[in-house]
Amino acid sequence: MTETPTPAAQCCAPLRAPTLSDAETAATAALFKALSDPHRVRIVNLLAVADEAVCVCDLTGPLSLSQPTVSHHLKKLVAAGLLDRERRGTWAYYSLNRTALRRLADVADLRGGTP
Amino acid sequence: MTETPTPAAQCCAPLRAPTLSDAETAATAALFKALSDPHRVRIVNLLAVADEAVCVCDLTGPLSLSQPTVSHHLKKLVAAGLLDRERRGTWAYYSLNRTALRRLADVADLRGGTP
DNA sequence: GCACTTCATCGACGAATGTCAATACAATCT
DNA sequence: AGATTGTATTGACATTCGTCGATGAAGTGC
Numbered sequence: 170m171t172e173t174p175t176p177a178a179q180c181c182a183p184l185r186a187p188t189l190s191d192a193e194t195a196a197t198a199a200l201f202k203a204l205s206d207p208h209r210v211r212i213v214n215l216l217a218v219a220d221e222a223v224c225v226c227d228l229t230g231p232l233s234l235s236q237p238t239v240s241h242h243l244k245k246l247v248a249a250g251l252l253d254r255e256r257r258g259t260w261a262y263y264s265l266n267r268t269a270l271r272r273l274a275d276v277a278d279l280r281g282g283t284p
Numbered sequence: 285m286t287e288t289p290t291p292a293a294q295c296c297a298p299l300r301a302p303t304l305s306d307a308e309t310a311a312t313a314a315l316f317k318a319l320s321d322p323h324r325v326r327i328v329n330l331l332a333v334a335d336e337a338v339c340v341c342d343l344t345g346p347l348s349l350s351q352p353t354v355s356h357h358l359k360k361l362v363a364a365g366l367l368d369r370e371r372r373g374t375w376a377y378y379s380l381n382r383t384a385l386r387r388l389a390d391v392a393d394l395r396g397g398t399p
Numbered sequence: 400g401c402a403c404t405t406c407a408t409c410g411a412c413g414a415a416t417g418t419c420a421a422t423a424c425a426a427t428c429t
Numbered sequence: 430a431g432a433t434t435g436t437a438t439t440g441a442c443a444t445t446c447g448t449c450g451a452t453g454a455a456g457t458g459c
Contacts, residue, residue, distance in 0.1 A: 184385070189329045191322075198322040205317035206447075207309045214304045217394060225406060238448055240407055259405045259456050267394060270299070274392035279332060279385055321417075340436060350419055355437055357417090374426050374435045 176250025177203065178269035185279045197276060203249035204273075208232055209242050213251065213265065222255065222262035291365025292318065293384035300394045312391060318364035319388075323347055324357050328366065328380065337370065337377035 180196035182189055189197075204210055211232060216223060228239050243263055246252040250269045255262045295311035297304055304312075319325055326347060331338060343354050358378055361367040365384045370377045 184325070184328050185332050186329065187333055189326065194322045194325050194329070198320055198325045201316045201325070202320035205313055205320040207306075207313040208447090210299070210309050210313045210316070211304065213299050214301065214309070217300050218302055226404095234447095235449055236406070237408080237450080241447075244407080256406095256456090261406060265394075270392060270394055274389055274394075277385060277389035277392055279380075279382060279389070323417090341434095349417095351436070352420085352438080353418055359437085371426090371436095374433095376436060 174248075176248065176269070178250030178266070178272050181272065181276050183276050183278065200249055200251075200273060200276065203245055203251055206242065208234060208238075209246055212242060212246065212263075213270075216252070216263065216265045222264040224260040224262050226260075289363075291363065291384070293365030293381070293387050296387065296391050298391050298393065315364055315366075315388060315391065318360055318366055321357065323349060323353075324361055327357060327361065327378075328385075331367070331378065331380045337379040339375040339377050341375070 177196045177199035180192060181200045182193035182197060184197070186193070204213065212228060215228065215231060225236060225239055225243065228234075228243075229236050232239060234242075243252065243254075247254050247263075251266055251273070252263050253266050255264070292311040292314035295307060296315045297308035297312060299312070301308070319328065327343060330343065330346060340351060340354055340358065343349075343358075344351050347354060349357075358367065358369075362369050362378075366381055366388070367378050368381050370379070
């Protein structure tokens with residue numbers, strides 16, 4: 170997979186949109202799909218409360234998952250645009266993309282604009 | 285399936301919550317999972333723009349899906365608490381549960397309370 | 400160079416998902 | 430009662446998903 174399709178968080182459209190293209194519908198579903206797993210919800214929650222970026226080794230414990238599985242989930246969240254990845258030496262630090270999460274909240278908001 | 289587990293939309297907790305129980309995490313993931321399919325996103329969008337309740341036969345066309353498949357998706361959305369079902373004679377009318385969608389928007393909102 | 404650590408990818412497995420045709424159920428009408 | 434219409438359920442199928450062990454890849458320090 171050398172392709173890097175644009176993150177769903179950048180293509181999604183609000184559920185209240187008057188018309189929704191197929192691409193927007195797919196992107197919106199993909200965005201929700203990224204959060205459709207309990208472990209990924211937990212990851213986002215951990216990153217939301219931690220104001221510091223977190224590395225993979227800090228997540229395997231709280232999640233009770235193997236390291237490959239944690240990397241797998243992180244990759245999905247990054248692909249969706251919800252997480253940012255940064256390398257510091259040997260470590261890979263992940264942090265929340267607050268802009269993407271703002272957009273997610275707006276997608277689910279049935280009333281008007283983005284304050 | 286005679287069990288009727290409480291809808292995810294009533295058990296979910298915001299992603300910004302300081303601590304998230306396993307049950308809350310699972311419910312939150314289940315809520316997102318209900319919207320992780322493009323056809324279900326389309327259904328919610330159709331119901332969001334239509335201020336009238338909609339029956340199954342009105343959805344098979346726009347979705348290009350068979351009637352059993354549409355019923356299957358509707359059932360999942362109702363189970364998640366996002367849709368309400370009402371029988372009128374032979375027809376089954378579905379409508380958006382605006383409270384549940386409000387809650388969904390709040391789940392994704394990283395900043396404070398529920399205005 | 401080599402050893403070591405951290406993370407990503409690969410391969411395989413069982414489990415869950417979306418889909419449809421066929422069938423059953425429910426409500427209405429004659 | 431029987432016929433008809435709209436909806437729900439069943440059973441089967443291919444596909445996708447989450448998980449792990451094993452292996453690679455990248456970086457650090459000796």
